[in-house]
Amino acid sequence: MKIESIVTIKKELQHLPKEDLLQLCLRLGRFKKENKALLTYLLFEAHDEDGYIASVKMTLDELFEGINTDSYFYMKKTIRKILRQIRIYSRYSLKKTTEVELLLYFCERLNELKPSIHRNRTLSNLYERQILSLRKKISMLHEDLQYDYNLQLEELK
Template structure:
């Protein structure tokens, strides 16, 4: 089966009726958890971005609380899982500020983990890569937002 381009799919959807579109969306939501999560975001949470960020932060808090800190190996696995979820949630939103806020929160929580991630080279490097990614994303924002997020980033880096 040849997978069609987005342009072709868009043209075909424009010719579909409202009932057909509804059926397609519901069928799409049944097949993959990510599709259902995206539909949930678009229908229920897209209008309140701040509420969405808070709910994602609560989810991240639960993951950080359940982290096994007995070994850096287990910490590394959980931290990577959290980072994957942040990327997924950021992709749903499609707003750079949401992604930056979630990554700042992630780095803030990483600094608070005991034992310190800075004693492990791999985790410390992961943290530094996230800091660099945040700095790069901040540069693409408006000047006022750049200042606000840069101040937050500097505060997080001083907590090390």
């Protein structure tokens, strides 16, 4: 089966009646958890970005509370899982500030972990990569936002 381009799909969707579009969206939501999560974001949370960020932060708090701190090995696995979740959540929103805020929160929570992540080279390097990534993402934002986010970033150091 040949997968069509987005342009072709868009043209075809324009010719469908409202009922058929509804059925296609519902069917799409059944196939993958990510599709359902994206539909949930678009329908219920896209109009309130601050509320969305707050709900994602609560989810991240739950994931951080579940970290097994007995071993750095288990910590690394869970922290990488949390980072994947952040990337997924930030992809739903088309706003760059959402990703920056979530990554800043992630780095704050990493600094609060006990035992310290800075005692483990892998976790420390992961943290430093996120800081570098944040610097790049912040540099692409509006000047006022850059100033505010850079202040938060400096507090992390």
